[in-house]
């Protein structure tokens with residue numbers, strides 16, 4: 001699942017997982033931990049050196065530079081969950097999602113978008129986690145993400161109303177006619 005920064009992916013996923021049971025992948029990242037984030041739960045926060053080491057070990061299913069930091073999906077926990085028969089949800093960027101689709105053709109691509117681009121700026125400013133430079137970096141990439149998401153992703157969720165977006169994600173995850 002992907003979408004531009006500020007589209008509300010994390011909120012939609014967190015709420016949907018109250019009703020659907022699946023394995024939510026915890027990514028590794030080199031970006032600094034934000035207030036309120038828990039290491040090992042929201043992300044595994046690691047150094048550049050450690051990330052590089054994991055890249056060399058081919059420990060990542062996919063990894064990307066996103067907004068100037070590195071983020072990656074560790075292969076082992078995903079494979080373990082699949083072996084246990086669980087579905088796996090990745091919350092990753094657009095490039096990473098397309099890479100996963102190339103490697104795992106049966107993966108489904110779900111795109112979360114805001115009702116309009118102005119909402120991204122408002123949401124990013126309102127959540128107060130990123131400074132102005134970080135917000136600009138994220139907004140700069142948004143038009144490309146929205147274009148590719150519309151074109152390449154099979155399932156789309158417009159996050160206008162949170163409850164409706166959650167209900168739609170639940171239907172998609174349960175394989176119901178969304």
Ligand code: 5GP
Nearest residue numbers: 027028063064066071072073091092093096
């Ligand atoms: P944030 O810094 O706001 O938590 O995340 C920034 C972006 O990185 C989001 O689009 C998020 O989905 C993406 N991201 C998080 N984890 C991964 C990952 O493991 N791989 C990739 N490719 N992107 C990720």
